[in-house]
Amino acid sequence: MSLVEYKKWLAIGTGVGIEIGREDLQITVARVRPQGVSILGSLAIHRFRDQPAAEWGAVYSNFLRKLGQRHLAAQVLIPREGMVVRQVQLPGVSDKDLEAALKFQIDSLHSFQEDDVIYDYARIAKTPTILVGIARRSVVDQYATQFSEAGVKISTFTFSAVGLYSSVRMLSQPPAGGFVAFGEADEELEVYGESPTRPVFSARVDASLERARTLAVSELRLPPETEPLALTDVLPKPLAAPEDYDLARGAFVYATAVAGACPWLSLSTNLLPPELRKNSSRLIYVPTVVLATLVIVMTVLLSAYSSFEDKRYLSRLQAEIQRIQPTAQLATTLDKKIAVTRNRAQALDNFRRHLKDDMNAINDLSEILVPPAWLTSLQLTRDSVSISGEAERAEALLKLLDSSKQFRKSEFTLPISRGGSGETFSLHSQREGVAP
Numbered sequence: 001m002s003l004v005e006y007k008k009w010l011a012i013g014t015g016v017g018i019e020i021g022r023e024d025l026q027i028t029v030a031r032v033r034p035q036g037v038s039i040l041g042s043l044a045i046h047r048f049r050d051q052p053a054a055e056w057g058a059v060y061s062n063f064l065r066k067l068g069q070r071h072l073a074a075q076v077l078i079p080r081e082g083m084v085v086r087q088v089q090l091p092g093v094s095d096k097d098l099e100a101a102l103k104f105q106i107d108s109l110h111s112f113q114e115d116d117v118i119y120d121y122a123r124i125a126k127t128p129t130i131l132v133g134i135a136r137r138s139v140v141d142q143y144a145t146q147f148s149e150a151g152v153k154i155s156t157f158t159f160s161a162v163g164l165y166s167s168v169r170m171l172s173q174p175p176a177g178g179f180v181a182f183g184e185a186d187e188e189l190e191v192y193g194e195s196p197t198r199p200v201f202s203a204r205v206d207a208s209l210e211r212a213r214t215l216a217v218s219e220l221r222l223p224p225e226t227e228p229l230a231l232t233d234v235l236p237k238p239l240a241a242p243e244d245y246d247l248a249r250g251a252f253v254y255a256t257a258v259a260g261a262c263p264w265l266s267l268s269t270n271l272l273p274p275e276l277r278k279n280s281s282r283l284i285y286v287p288t289v290v291l292a293t294l295v296i297v298m299t300v301l302l303s304a305y306s307s308f309e310d311k312r313y314l315s316r317l318q319a320e321i322q323r324i325q326p327t328a329q330l331a332t333t334l335d336k337k338i339a340v341t342r343n344r345a346q347a348l349d350n351f352r353r354h355l356k357d358d359m360n361a362i363n364d365l366s367e368i369l370v371p372p373a374w375l376t377s378l379q380l381t382r383d384s385v386s387i388s389g390e391a392e393r394a395e396a397l398l399k400l401l402d403s404s405k406q407f408r409k410s411e412f413t414l415p416i417s418r419g420g421s422g423e424t425f426s427l428h429s430q431r432e433g434v435a436p
Helices: 003-008 053-067 095-103 137-149 160-168 209-220 251-261 282-304 307-368 394-402
Strands: 013-020 025-033 036-045 074-077 083-089 117-123 129-136 154-158 179-185 188-194 201-205 238-240 374-380 384-391 407-418 423-431
Touching: 013 251, 025 053, 025 251, 036 053, 053 137, 074 160, 074 251, 095 117, 095 129, 117 137, 129 137, 129 160, 137 154, 154 251, 160 188, 160 201, 160 251, 179 209, 179 251, 188 209, 201 209, 307 374, 307 384, 307 394, 384 394, 394 407, 394 423
Parallel strands: 013 074, 036 238, 074 154
Antiparallel strands: 013 025, 025 036, 083 129, 117 129, 179 188, 188 201, 374 384, 384 423, 407 423
């Protein structure tokens, strides 16, 4: 049995998804089982912002009570206009070091005020790609207060890419080779896709379907002839649903409910402050615990099937290990000493070789970026430099950098915008003639 099939048998739970629209709240309750997904119910609360929170909160509470799911805490989709979604490549960075690594880059990933930001992140599978959601703290606090006043238990504030990525592979695998899918959200197109070169692409576009398809195919490095799918083609098909349920219009909140039903199988990102998070009743995990116990028992029984032969082989192997262990330990000790000495020598050589190049690069930047230009960040690597800051005429910086002896192929990584006393910019250049 493959890993996917094992994970499928752990897909047991019930989740509530809430999508905050421009005028309405869309709510879906989904029950997930290894056989498939059942939609227990859906609710639309129209023009909720014009109603007292206690009023629409009572409607929500009655809806869950009728379904027998009042114990559930909901996962909420934050409106796309109140946040940004970014992907960061961090090759070689372990999970325990991710938070520290992201702190150095987070300010360059958004245009919000520094003290008005809350973010969370998740590694996509085992790739170096980190999915980062960044929201205005004021927006998060506003919705958290509204839901609290309405008496709605919330476990998670999340965004569409998380729910789509998790639900697409909850009970099966996504299309091999990558795909592009579209859904409608508040009369706009939201595009979601995956490919071998880019694990996740998510964007909301104000354009025609063909232009959006071209953008997505280009970003995902997919063949130009790739045909777009509907989100309903890649999400798990409901086994049962209310007669009036429209999966195409509720694809995003449906995906959020499915991901929330089995959080242990989903990406873990939460923009809601920890002190405000509510948990569902632990009783909903009893079936999962029972099933997991049965899987463990079966695995133990299968492992014990050939235990006698394994013990004999292990005994012979341990005897041989003990015989050669002293020699192996001596070789290991020598290897460690050699490696330490080699690394120290290499570090000194690299420092001497690269110090002059780095100082020349910084000196050229100082001559090019003359006052009143100034920088907010500078990242210098062996083969490139990334800078952000403000200048009177940011567009002229590309030509100035490319005309220097240190840099080439300069390009803006973000659009130029007006700042307090000039134009803010963010650009990237390759370094010229640097020793490897």
